[in-house]
Amino acid sequence: MFHRILIANRGEIALRVIRAARELGVETVAVHSTADSNSLHVRFADQSLCIGPPPSKESYLNIPAILSAAEVSGADAIHPGYGFLSENAEFAEMVQHSGLGWIGPRPEMIRMMGNKIRAKEAMKEGGLPQLPGSEGVVQDERDLGRLAEKIGFPVILKAAAGGGGRGMKIVREKEQLSQMYRTASAESLAAFGNGDMYVERYVERPRHIEIQIVADEHGNVIHLGERECSVQRRHQKMLEESPSPALNDKLRERMGRVAVDAMKKVRYNNVGTIEFLPPSAMETCTSSATWNGRATSRSRSSRTSTATSSIWASASALSSAGTRRCWKRAPRRR
Structure with a gap:
């Protein structure tokens, strides 16, 4: 102490x-x-x-x-x-x-989670399934075109060193790829000093649900439940609700277990967050799509085409030395 x-x-x-x-x-x-x-x-x-x-x-x-x-x-x-x-x-x-x-998290954890590509690789090694996407940095526009055709449109371009919605572009047609890539890379370079980009399949109107992780120096990892973060503006969360109304007990337990197991395998310490992207069809209790960075969710929808029988995951855990974004219920006015 x-x-x-x-x-x-x-x-x-x-x-x-x-x-x-x-x-x-x-x-x-x-x-x-x-x-x-x-x-x-x-x-x-x-x-x-x-x-x-x-x-x-x-x-x-x-x-x-x-x-x-x-x-x-x-x-x-x-x-x-x-x-x-x-x-x-x-x-x-x-x-x-x-x-x-x-x-706070160990320096090597901060470095790993501070770069989304390294974080994706770490989470993949930790057993967290991934959204279809590039294995690393997009090398050039030709490489991007090949990857996008393989993944299938729409795709989302994201800054490897980014966050907060900067350096992020949704591309729905092949003809838009080159211009969007140049724009996103320039935004990322200006904001983070790094223009590296990666690409993933874009999930239409998912829910954004976070699992809060706490890990000590002895390998013990627990989660503190989930937060519903789907209400956003410009890729930034406006409201957090706990527990999420979208999850049933079975899926809540599964998401928590997957998050804890992944953090144990990468030997994470301190406080962090795994962010899941379940499709809005979760109301029908089908399955979930997991995490695609920190700002990719959209408004709720009745769309069901993204629901599958597996859990998808994309990027990383957001490291923090302190409790992040604690949500409190406002007192009811009389």
């Missing part, structure tokens, strides 16, 4: 960590920019240190300043929360090399 942890984050994220640490009897150190000196997480922590001016790159993304704050405060470990540096494998390694504990 750590005696004192530094929280490399701010706001509500840091407050959650402070509350959990207090329940465990662990002291907390808050870091903050000059603009956040009066924030709640600064007031509630046992210690606080200013690490820079308001711009995030000069404070919450300033690795030397955070490591110096940990040394000055006598912290045993760093908790990055989520966002900022939580998925930065280099930061995790620097924390460990400094002799501090890292409260």
